[in-house]
Amino acid sequence: MQLKTSLRQNWLANIRGDLLAGLVVALALIPEAIAFSIIAGVDPKIGLYASFCIAVVIAFAGGRPGMISAATGAMALVMVTLVKDHGLQYLLAATLLTGVLQIVAGWLRLGVLMRFVSRSVVTGFVNALAILIFMAQLPELIGAPWVVYAMVAAGLGIIYLFPLLTKAVPSPLVCIVVLTGVAMALGLDIRTVGDMGQLPDSLPVFLLPDVPLNLQTLQIIFPYALTLAVVGLLESMMTASIVDDLTDTPSNKNRECVGQGVANIASGLLGGMAGCAMIGQSVINVKSGGRGRLSALAAGVFLLIMVVFLGQWVKQIPMAALVAVMVMVSIGTFSWESLKNLGKHPPSSSVVMVATVLVVVATHDLAKGVFVGVLLSGIFFAHKVGRVLRVDSESTGEGQGRAYTVVGQVFFASADNFIASFDFKEVIQNVHIDVSRAHFWDITAVNALDKVVMKFRREGTAVEVIGMSEASATLIDKFAVHDKPDAVERMMGH
Incomplete structure (x- = not known):
């Protein structure tokens, strides 16, 4: 029929x-x-x-x-x-x-x-x-x-x-x-x-x-x-x-x-x-x-x-x-x-x-x-999406900590903006980075997260990344180095 x-x-x-x-x-x-x-x-x-x-x-x-x-x-x-x-x-x-x-x-x-x-x-x-x-x-x-x-x-x-x-x-x-x-x-x-x-x-x-x-x-x-x-x-x-x-x-x-x-x-x-x-x-x-x-x-x-x-x-x-x-x-x-x-x-x-x-x-x-x-x-699209990224922050623990909230897409076009959104020189004890409203797309994004975590640790600040989506976590677990032994030395070239 x-x-x-x-x-x-x-x-x-x-x-x-x-x-x-x-x-x-x-x-x-x-x-x-x-x-x-x-x-x-x-x-x-x-x-x-x-x-x-x-x-x-x-x-x-x-x-x-x-x-x-x-x-x-x-x-x-x-x-x-x-x-x-x-x-x-x-x-x-x-x-x-x-x-x-x-x-x-x-x-x-x-x-x-x-x-x-x-x-x-x-x-x-x-x-x-x-x-x-x-x-x-x-x-x-x-x-x-x-x-x-x-x-x-x-x-x-x-x-x-x-x-x-x-x-x-x-x-x-x-x-x-x-x-x-x-x-x-x-x-x-x-x-x-x-x-x-x-x-x-x-x-x-x-x-x-x-x-x-x-x-x-x-x-x-x-x-x-x-x-x-x-x-x-x-x-x-x-x-x-x-x-x-x-x-x-x-x-x-x-x-x-x-x-x-x-x-x-x-x-x-x-x-x-x-x-x-x-x-x-x-x-x-x-x-x-x-x-x-x-x-x-x-x-x-x-x-x-x-x-x-x-x-x-x-x-x-x-x-x-x-x-x-x-x-x-x-x-x-x-x-x-x-x-x-x-x-x-x-x-x-x-x-x-x-x-x-x-x-x-x-x-x-x-x-x-x-x-x-x-x-x-592709170039124009990447540029547009890269500009959508936003990182908000607020002080916690009576000034002893800071909570960052990442919103948007982290990939090769937005990685530099992502890194520049954190204050590494602030004297605090701990940092919480909430990525539940963000997505990490590529190796450049993984490398950017590595750099952020490493820089905070080098300043003596404890870092915790929370809210990672399953797709982002798979990429991070496979390619990130910030949670590996001797990561700081490798990252900083020592």
Whole structure:
């Protein structure tokens, strides 16, 4: 019963919307797959086969219905050196290993690591991608004849105004069909999909990479495969989170990791390059009405049918029409609200978002941008939590003792403040340190407590630490030295 419900919900609940959205996505995938193949330094059919294969496999194996995966620019940038130095066969071998590593990541449940990526990083990632998508269209516009600008403007007009008439047909599809018809009818001399590269005229065939199976091959492909696996999962997890927000539905991140791996293994065996989820295409899919797994399957199948059997027609599609669609994606992907929030949100959040955007746009490397964003988020978080620590004190025993109460988190960022909160020069007989409302997190915190106890003992003051939580006590018992023999001598270096 549950299987039947899941089947209906994921495959049959939105048949018309999924099929039409899949057609739009397939049309938009063609020039991108060709362009990414050119970036990677391989034949256009390598990217097209990869996009068909990954889109179809991920429809069944992925953890996020409605998300589109195919050959991507982020992955293509990683492959350039491998292809240049060792050739296509080593790229196919690296693609297979990438898939294996991604499946292992899914089995290890590394999808949960997405919870460590803050909302500011995700927003920065999305904004950077929107900028990169727009920048990728500039070569088609710079130095182009005026008719290209007129076609792009007309395409954007159709995309944004046609839904006012009816939403039965996705406006990006109408844009592509109308502009192609106009270009063919008027015989316009402008760039078309056919000018991007030779389209394949046959179905992909199963093959194993022609590389020697030895340690040297592994040494060559492993660094690239590991980078591809990380970049692919990072972009896929980010895209899944964005589609989750767009559709207000959850997704299985660990299943998505495994699904991406299975799709890349299938791609490598059919002569395709490694790929991952595509934010731009996923946004096109969702905005065009795609919601279920059928949309990804339809995108892959339509893509193959169009490039192999309808290649003569697909070649006629003007690039201006696809530029208009991608500009729409860029505008729709960018979080315009984040610009308004720059002044409203805490400065640390804004810095993280802007830094993520700048690094991604500057390096064209999504992984580096996210790494910088996560690193800055961690630093700002540690700084904030470190400042929350408070140590109160009051005199006891008619001035002969003092009771300290520690409230907050003691770790590497707050350890110095913790030590500075105690008065070691006060002439008293005993000190009580109540840590029942504190937590000691790391070795730095343990070392800080050691220093406090040692300094008091060196001044001849008896120290008692009370209220230690079970988790803190486990760490203290294992690593602290203040309760060990000859602790004072060791601590003071005597």
